[in-house]
């Protein structure tokens with residue numbers, strides 16, 4: 001049951017959030033201060049003086065954090081958003097200091113994708129996937145991905161940005177931070193150090209740039225804005241609604257044209273491999289994403305209980321649409337909701353708050369039509385990770401030409417007994433796992449064979465040392481661990497305790513490399 005909440009912009013609330021932000025700023029709790037300032041920006045009515053004051057206060061936080069470019073940008077935003085002209089001299093003085101200090105010292109922002117790059121030539125039609133991967137199909141696994149050449153540990157095979165993705169901002173779902181909506185861009189999900197601008201109409205949507213704002217307004221937020229408060233509190237329905245809104249905008253709001261397109265072009269035997277994603281025409285690529293998502297659905301027997309009827313009926317622009325097109329809309333939502341089970345992935349991100357930066361947190365949900373074709377193994381040979389809303393795939397065991405890629409959905413052989421793994425996978429994803437660990441009955445970690453005492457001791461030491469590494473050290477160790485896993489795997493095979501330990505080290509190094517380095521108290 002959805003609660004309907006009417007929330008409006010309010011100067012009173014905006015002022016009170018800014019006052020809380022000011023208090024936190026004085027206590028040097030800069031992360032929480034920025035969250036409150038962003039909340040204030042969202043609540044402030046358009047063109048109210050409070051907006052300028054809040055941008056000015058946010059510039060003070062960035063000044064303290066030695067993020068001078070961001071400080072200068074926020075000073076400009078303050079000036080064009082109603083900051084009182086009589087006080088411009090305060091901001092000018094801060095700007096002058098920024099220019100002086102910028103030349104001497106400024107926090108350096110790293111881009112994780114300077115390190116994470118595709119290891120081989122990209123597929124010309126799928127520019128986010130390497131060219132040596134192919135799609136196959138069999139009875140045991142359905143569709144699956146194989147490699148046409150030997151792959152080495154550490155290779156990056158795909159960097160996929162979801163076309164359909166939502167921000168989650170409700171701690172009831174998978175421990176997602178409640179204030180997530182004030183911490184990162186709702187479009188690209190990059191945190192951009194909370195340097196965000198608000199939606200002019202709703203109180204819960206922020207963007208990192210005018211480009212992201214324009215993109216949202218023309219592709220879904222024109223519909224979503226009116227009911228965003230409710231959507232943020234729904235589970236998978238928020239994602240289904242997003243796909244519908246994006247689909248509707250692909251056809252200039254014509255539900256008839258959307259229906260025609262899906263009737264004509266939808267083919268359940270299709271996958272991303274049937275489309276050309278290299279086109280420079282945004283609208284062409286968008287339609288390819290819609291069809292790729294639609295044809296991911298395999299389990300047609302699954303019954304769906306959730307209906308979007310209530311959301312349509314209360315939406316100012318959509319209630320008439322429901323009257324006329326409810327049959328098509330029900331079918332559309334049933335297809336998309338069936339996708340959710342195995343093909344929507346929770347998106348993880350890193351907090352820039354000092355004390356929360358150790359583990360990634362759930363920040364959104366996305367649909368990844370290529371990575372969704374990779375099957376599960378309790379002894380996977382690739383590992384998936386997230387950076388800035390994108391999911392990337394790294395090889396973590398050598399993969400020979402012709403072999404299948406396997407990712408881990410949830411269960412690993414060395415931490416859970418087979419019966420438990422099989423039960424979890426059946427309950428959560430409705431399949432009987434047929435991976436090598438399940439068929440060959442691989443033992444739990446404490447019963448795993450070791451190659452030799454010396455290597456085991458070294459691998460255990462690597463594991464305890466990894467925790468202390470900085471980013472540069474982690475980059476060096478990453479290469480060292482890749483070489484060691486490759487060598488030991490080729491010489492001894494799998495499973496061995498040393499390889500499992502080194503794989504954990506590899507994953508840990510990668511986390512250190514990709515997570516944000518500028519942290520707020």
Ligand SMILES: C[S@@+](CC[C@H](N)C(=O)[O-])C[C@H]1O[C@@H](n2cnc3c(N)ncnc32)[C@H](O)[C@@H]1O
Nearest residue numbers: 141142143342372373374375376431433434435
């Ligand atoms: C995300 S999809 C992977 C792609 C899928 N094979 C397809 O054809 O669309 C997940 C589905 O693949 C199948 N699958 C994945 N891993 C499997 C495994 N280890 N054993 C058996 N089936 C598996 C199951 O049907 C599961 O619901």
